[in-house]
Amino acid sequence: MASLDRPHLYLGGEWATPASTETIAVENPATEEVLAHVPSGTAEDVDRAVAAAKAAFDGWAATPKAERAQVLDRLHTSLTARAGDIAKTVGLELGTPVKVAQRVQAGLPLAVLRGYADLAARETPEETIGNSLVVHEPVGVVGAITPWNYPLHQVVAKVAAALAAGCTVVLKPSELTPLVAFLLFDAAEEAGVPAGVLNLVTGTGPVVGAAIAGHPDVDMVSFTGSTATGKAITHAAADRVAKVALELGGKSANVILEDADVTRAVKVGVGNAFLNSGQTCTAWTRMLVHRDHYDEAVELAAKTAAGYTVGDPFDEGTRLGPLVSAAQRDRVQGFISRASARLVAGGLDAPLPGKGHFVAPTVFADVDPDSELAQEEIFGPVLSIIPFGSDDEAVSIANNSRYGLAGGVWGSDDRALAVARRLRTGAVDVNGGAFNPFAPFGGYKQSGVGRELGEYGLAEFQQVKAIQR
Structure with a gap:
């Protein structure tokens, strides 16, 4: 099998050499063989990614909704062409049976991305309350930290909503199943997502995740994973009163x-x-x-x-x-x-x-x-x-x-x-x-804070402003 190694990060619109030469081995859990190696990112890499996202934010936020929708539409087209590779990659790095991988691990994120492209294209009338004009604006730079169990769906649920809202993103996928995220960034480059709007730093939670959660220029952290880690991220973000969205554990x-x-x-x-x-x-x-x-x-x-x-x-x-x-x-x-x-x-x-x-x-x-x-x-x-x-x-x-x-x-x-x-x-x-996949998704109690998917997911990445006239 050809090497699946991915030696670079994606920063500021290009594949970039990481600050460290250390790598993470990605295992095939069905055979216990090493599939590939990806960069073990550092806080320095997160600084570079956040700087790129911050520099790109004003331009992306000011981009008309229709143009953002066109970018998402092109991204959907590019990612759809990779559906077979998505299912195969998730089958290799996670072990999902092929039929489920095709239907869920590839099919679901494509449906979610299609939905956000359509939402971004939809014109919504401005709301007025008395003498106030109510406007919805992007929250800013988003740090997205995602789990290993649905490695592309959880990424797309955050990235597509954030981009549709006008935010820029720094993504850290799980170190256990990072390979499928690289397919998304291949598609993003092909689709012409503007430089800095979408950035990728692979690595561990204690290093890259912690650096994202505590970074002073990250305006919002969107995390899916364990309740224990969600609590730690909340504490890190609380020091600067950053917004947090959490999708955590369950016992349904x-x-x-x-x-x-x-x-x-x-x-x-x-x-x-x-x-x-x-x-x-x-x-x-x-x-x-x-x-x-x-x-x-x-x-x-x-x-x-x-x-x-x-x-x-x-x-x-x-x-x-x-x-x-x-x-x-x-x-x-x-x-x-x-x-x-x-x-x-x-x-x-x-x-x-x-x-x-x-x-x-x-x-x-x-x-x-x-x-x-x-x-x-x-x-x-x-x-x-x-x-x-x-x-x-x-x-x-x-x-x-x-x-x-x-x-x-x-x-x-x-x-x-x-x-x-x-x-x-x-x-x-x-x-x-x-x-x-278009209804609000999220939990009560220790299952999380906030909602993903559809209009409710889009709203998580927006601030609400009242302009009095």
Whole structure:
């Protein structure tokens, strides 16, 4: 295979030599082989990137919306031409099975980018309140720090919204899955994104992430990742009262009421919990089932999980790829080994490929709602099943979490909708409602601050000004 090494950063509209010769090895988690090396950026590199973004800001902010929309449209065209490479690259560096990589890891960010190009092109009437003209202006230089689990989608959700709003960006992708971000910057260069508007610094969180979060010329930090890191970024930004948008952890509940289509609810629920090998912040990792259907649901969930073929992400029959790293695999296995609930599928003794960071699709029944299994974000293919006796009890168990990012409810429409309204979470799917990439996305409680996607995502990157006349 040809080398996938990317030795440069993207600063001020050109591929630039990093300040340090140190590099980060990018691993294929399915084979444990090193795929490529990327620069291990430094605070000096962040200074250069922020300076370029700051210099470009006034010109980009003053660019008419229609022209910004044209740039995003060209970027969408260039990135769409790379859809096959996107899916392959994410399959290699993350291990997402090829079918999911094509549909989600490549398809979703392209849809989001298309949406922001269209939003940027749309003329919105100016708002007046009494003698005040209300205007929306770009917040400034944005530091975008993104995770490894959906490595292009999370980048595009921030970058496309920020650019549409008139902001300039310094991006730090995850050091575990940085390669797909380079495809975006190849496309940006081809599309003619103006110099300095979009900058790339690869590196570690403690070095590059910290430098971005604490930089005096970064006006806003948009971060997706763990709640612990989100707290640290908030503290760093607070010293200069910079704006922060956070999309953090989740421990979402899938509530199956007594009048639900149990078979569909369980099968869809298992699929949601195991999507991307469970490395999904919105995963329905707690399945709450009415006692009348509990035994049936447990049996069906175990059978469904057993049907998930684990293996090579590029095998068409694979439904569950590896976890992103050995550290993540070991972390997930730790949760499984400590669990006191009833194991009904998978576990540590299930057969797995000889190489790679794999964990078997695992299901526990009779899980205590207050236990570690039900409270901590595991971020692996582990599902907990919990019984309940009434709608009130289901709501109480579902809301018994420091997180509040997503969830599902199954039952007769009116009843399911009534329960959905009571869940303290940023999004709820009723009876399998499809994910909407243009609806607001974000969390309650320790799942985050602010919203991404669509008009609400665009608004995060804007300031509101009142002009009195």
